[in-house]
Amino acid sequence: MASSARIAVGCDHAGFELKEAVKSFLEDDPFDIEDCGTHGKASVDYTEFGARVAQKVASGDYEKGILICGTGLGMSMIANRFPGVRAALCNDLFSAIMSRRHNDANILIMGGRVVGTDLAREILRAWLETSFEGGRHKERIVNIDARAKTALEK
Numbered sequence: 778m779a780s781s782a783r784i785a786v787g788c789d790h791a792g793f794e795l796k797e798a799v800k801s802f803l804e805d806d807p808f809d810i811e812d813c814g815t816h817g818k819a820s821v822d823y824t825e826f827g828a829r830v831a832q833k834v835a836s837g838d839y840e841k842g843i844l845i846c847g848t849g850l851g852m853s854m855i856a857n858r859f860p861g862v863r864a865a866l867c868n869d870l871f872s873a874i875m876s877r878r879h880n881d882a883n884i885l886i887m888g889g890r891v892v893g894t895d896l897a898r899e900i901l902r903a904w905l906e907t908s909f910e911g912g913r914h915k916e917r918i919v920n921i922d923a924r925a926k927t928a929l930e931k
C-alpha cells in the first residue's frame with residue numbers, strides 16, 4: 778500500500794474502545810488516519826458514523842475505512858448502501874484475508890462486542906496486508922454496483 782494511504786475510522790459507543798485500540802495499532806504505520814468519531818462511550822446512532830466513513834470511501838477521498846459497532850452488523854448495513862463501498866464484516870481472520878483477495882473490500886468492519894483486542898489486531902493486520910487477486914474477481918465486484926443500480930431502476 779502506498780505510504781500516503783488514507784484511512785477513515787469510525788465507530789459507535791459499542792465500538793469505541795476497539796476503535797481506540799485500532800488507532801493505537803496503526804500508530805507506527807505510514808497511514809493518514811482520520812477519526813470520524815464517535816469519541817466517547819455515550820450512546821449514539823451507528824448509522825451516523827457509518828455513513829461518515831462510507832461517504833469518504835465512496836467519494837474516493839479515502840482509500841479505505843474501518844468501522845466498529847457492537848456486532849458489526851449495523852455498520853455493514855449502512856456502509857454497503859453507498860455506491861462503490863465494499864464493506865466486509867470480518868470477525869475472523871479467514872474472512873479478513875478473503876475479503877481482500879476476492880472482494881477487494883475497502884471497508885473493514887468488526888464487532889467490538891465480538892472480537893477481543895488481540896484477534897482484532899491480527900484481523901486488521903491481515904486485512905491491510907492482503908492484496909486483491911483481480912482476475913475473475915474483478916468483473917464480479919464491478920457487477921455489485923451494476924446490479925444494484927439495475928435493481929433501483931426497476
Ligand code: RB5
Pocket residue numbers: 789791792823846847848849850851852
Ligand atoms: C448498540 O447497542 C448496537 O446495537 C450496535 O453497536 C450494533 O451492534 C448494531 O448493529
